[in-house]
Amino acid sequence: MTRMARAKTTYDVFSAIGEPKRRELIEKLIINEMTVNELVEATDWPQPVVSKHLRVLKEVRLVSERKQGRYRFYQVKSEELRPIQEWIHQFEKYWGGTLDQLDHYLTEIQTKQNSNNRSKKLWVKLKSNLQ
Amino acid sequence: MGEIKVEPSVITREFDAPRQLVFDAWTQVKHLNNWMFPMPGCTCEYVNAEIKDGGTSLHKITMQNGHEMWLFTQYEEVNSPEKLVFLQYMSNENGDILPSPHMPNWPKHMLATLLFEEISENKTKITFYWEPRNPTPEEVEAFESTRADHGKGWGAGMEQLHNYLSSL
Numbered sequence: 001m002t003r004m005a006r007a008k009t010t011y012d013v014f015s016a017i018g019e020p021k022r023r024e025l026i027e028k029l030i031i032n033e034m035t036v037n038e039l040v041e042a043t044d045w046p047q048p049v050v051s052k053h054l055r056v057l058k059e060v061r062l063v064s065e066r067k068q069g070r071y072r073f074y075q076v077k078s079e080e081l082r083p084i085q086e087w088i089h090q091f092e093k094y095w096g097g098t099l100d101q102l103d104h105y106l107t108e109i110q111t112k113q114n115s116n117n118r119s120k121k122l123w124v125k126l127k128s129n130l131q
Numbered sequence: 132m133g134e135i136k137v138e139p140s141v142i143t144r145e146f147d148a149p150r151q152l153v154f155d156a157w158t159q160v161k162h163l164n165n166w167m168f169p170m171p172g173c174t175c176e177y178v179n180a181e182i183k184d185g186g187t188s189l190h191k192i193t194m195q196n197g198h199e200m201w202l203f204t205q206y207e208e209v210n211s212p213e214k215l216v217f218l219q220y221m222s223n224e225n226g227d228i229l230p231s232p233h234m235p236n237w238p239k240h241m242l243a244t245l246l247f248e249e250i251s252e253n254k255t256k257i258t259f260y261w262e263p264r265n266p267t268p269e270e271v272e273a274f275e276s277t278r279a280d281h282g283k284g285w286g287a288g289m290e291q292l293h294n295y296l297s298s299l
Binding site (some may be wrong): 094 | 144147152156169170171
């Protein structure tokens with residue numbers, strides 16, 4: 001067997017989802033388990049293109065295959081998406097969300113402090129009125 | 132030897148609170164446990180924390196679905212109330228840094244630098260820089276691939292994916 005003099009590309013989850021077409025396939029397969037033909041129809045891409053990208057997604061185990069009769073159904077494997085979940089949370093998502101929480105917290109404790117001060121003042125006023 | 136130059140990712144944000152309080156929220160466990168998580172519904176627990184120059188901390192974030200995430204933090208600079216520099220790692224419950232089997236090229240060392248700026252007595256600006264430290268070319272590539280401006284095509288589908296993943 002002859003091979004092209006080109007280093008075999010090895011994929012990880014990152015490089016697999018770095019390609020926009022593969023992200024589109026993931027997005028489709030999240031909603032439904034689908035066959036290659038259904039994907040061809042849904043994307044309007046030539047079948048070899050769909051198959052090529054599907055192969056990469058299978059290789060990094062983002063997508064699993066289920067055979068039923070003469071059909072093969074493809075599906076996103078949620079377990080394997082965990083790393084992406086963490087990845088998605090990197091910086092903008094992760095820290096942006098975390099800073100939102102900080103904002104809520106700061107507002108909350110300062111509001112509490114103000115109302116504590118207010119009730120303290122009220123209490124002092126009340127006491128002095130009573131005396 | 133040429134070090135690879137990476138443009139850090141940056142977030143700036145203003146808070147209606149005095150600078151000292153905002154800084155303390157980042158460095159005191161009694162505050163941190165109340166907010167250091169990425170979305171509502173999570174909880175956070177610092178199991179140990181020595182937040183000072185050269186110190187470390189270990190905290191657990193529990194997602195609404197019960198999924199747990201441990202983060203180990205190594206503090207390089209804790210300069211109250213202006214500056215905070217730390218390296219943060221995914222870890223296990225013992226604080227052992229985890230390799231990322233599915234992300235072999237994700238930068239090993241992610242450095243966070245936070246500047247706290249007093250805008251007024253009750254307004255503080257945080258500038259948050261996030262960058263890999265001494266990355267390999269492969270790590271730079273992985274880091275660059277996660278930037279928002281590289282995320283074209285992740286529009287509405289991205290949100291959906293995000294929502295889906297959050298529900299796992």
